[in-house]
Amino acid sequence: MATITHVSPLAPEAFPDLPAIGGVRFATAAAGVKYQDRPDVMLAVLDPGSAVAGVFTRSSTRAAPVLDCQAKIGGASDGPAAILVNSGNANAFTGHYGQSSVAAVTQAVAEATSVPVSRVFTSSTGVIGERLPHERIVARLSDLAAGLSAGAIGDAARAIMTTDTFPKGASREVTVGGKTVRIAGIAKGSGMIAPDMATMLAYIFTDAAIEQSKLQEMLGALSDRTFNCITVDSDTSTSDSVLVCATGAAGVDATDDPAFREALEAVMRDLAQQVVRDGEGASKFVEIRVTGAVSDAEARVHGRAIANSPLVKTAIAGEDPNWGRIVMAIGKSGATADRDRLSISFGDIPVAEKGWVSPDYSEDAAAAYMKRPELVISVDLGLGEGRATVWTCDLTHGYIRINADYRS
């Protein structure tokens, strides 16, 4: 795996000040799963009564921990719960050893934390196809359990990094029924990012009380507007997982509160965008707004076709307002388009309309706009009310360097 020496130029200035969430504590350890001399395991323990919802990759080659989590989500939820994540090894495509490793780790977490094994959720992220040296994780569990603290969420964000160049966190506060409710989340992800069918690795915590089935429903719906709207390289991980945990420690039920839902969406969108900002080799952050499609689903198909096109991504890297490549991507997407109703803008600059270059188009203005680090590309299909926003980054020598120049 490539050695990461530079922080992404699109990184936030600093890791945010995340609030402690009542009812959840964190610990990290350096288990030496693959990386040496850095924390590579995080443990989160949730108080009894916490609801846990999850969405996962739909890859047909998904990893053993994903299958284990999927089997457990939605089960009985009275007791406490725990989440254990290791970086450096994905425990994916590891045959029956994969299940054995998950069993060993979840059993050890259960023993160290007194959480029932049916409520221990694990994720593994890193190299595919190598046996997880789970004994190294098991060996650190009593230390992890002894070191749990409410304030260690930032350390947890660092422990789950792989090719990430910065840790990712986001939070919101919202008032529900006169009480303050907090939401804080962390995520990892940089390459193999195209959560087309589900999402990538993120953990979000709130002290609101939310009924589990409603939390699950909310997570699914909001993932479609956040994590499922990002792509770095069109490649979907075998380990994508997002867990949202509601501890209820704030003493207020936010199940049907619209302000809470909005705040949760904001945290999810913030984390999703941070993953794109850390896209392997990224030098530009690009928002693609598609309107006027036949349906929201078709708008998303067009948005993803543009966002995943190597020719669009390299044109952006080259600061080239090559809108012909956007026309090409719309044309190949498979979703409905009428060449002669299509209009395209870069920022506020009209580029194309009604099947040809806009009469107001200025190549100089467009070329100047493309030099910005953050770009908005708007496409109106002129056909209906369908809309979607997709976030992506450019394709640069940095991506090739990270993924081709070094043996993993």
Add this chain to the structure above:
Amino acid sequence: MATITHVSPLAPEAFPDLPAIGGVRFATAAAGVKYQDRPDVMLAVLDPGSAVAGVFTRSSTRAAPVLDCQAKIGGASDGPAAILVNSGNANAFTGHYGQSSVAAVTQAVAEATSVPVSRVFTSSTGVIGERLPHERIVARLSDLAAGLSAGAIGDAARAIMTTDTFPKGASREVTVGGKTVRIAGIAKGSGMIAPDMATMLAYIFTDAAIEQSKLQEMLGALSDRTFNCITVDSDTSTSDSVLVCATGAAGVDATDDPAFREALEAVMRDLAQQVVRDGEGASKFVEIRVTGAVSDAEARVHGRAIANSPLVKTAIAGEDPNWGRIVMAIGKSGATADRDRLSISFGDIPVAEKGWVSPDYSEDAAAAYMKRPELVISVDLGLGEGRATVWTCDLTHGYIRINADYRS
């Protein structure tokens, strides 16, 4: 557009010696459509009685010449026919000017060659979204018509190049009913190559007689096994077109001859593979053989998911036997797969079987194999009889250089 200074390392040693095909003559000219001081227009004129079949991109933003060809294919076919192709400008997304340019060019060809305008087929390849300066082409038509010759097919192959680093040609001879029948074809293509739904730019000629509707059927079926099985960068052109012309000059009907069909497929496969060998920045030619899928169609979906994955393509560029990325690509493809029945080989080296690394896997042997310029990756799904072969190339700094480092 990038200046191409190096011929692809995967290019054939020399342009092949293509036989003259009775009933068809070629001419080329330097019209200065965009490139200066090189031939950029080719004209082919076919004798009366020639059958012309065509398949075209299904892009919803396809170019004006494509729409014109589609309207004409399958029409009355007693008179002569003509094909005119320009490079440097795709006449795509050019609004009503696009149709006007096609009308002007086809009318001028008809006048210069005495071919009815309903039998004049045109293609344009190059930049998207700029008005075609068709008057420059029209100005060269009387010279073109005067210069037609049976032996100029190699010049024609050169005139249609854009980012291609070498001209592409292929031929076969086959005996039908005791007579020798010849097939010769030319193609262009290097980037924006993912003829998922149709194909790219190629022109194939035979002196056999073939009934038009049967020729069309044959072209469609064989495209699915040749041009539709290649991908350079997953991006589908707005101009993809393949025409096959049967002049009948050999005096023998090959409509239902299996040897002819096989020879035509061989020419098409050869041209398709040459396009991959000239993939922008390509350093490796990769054949992906998928077997054991639920259906041939699903095998092709898996093959394309592997061939289009940026992480697989960069691993190949890095000579890294990173089979985990192949597992990932199969997982995300959307086609049926069972992780625990999957097996993967690199050449003759077993890599993975039954959901985990093969017991015979040798990382050293695999790493040595990956250093070859031509690779075979075999995937068996273990589910059924479906099979497909897909040809692709790697993703290198060269691709980024061609598409990002220069303004087009």
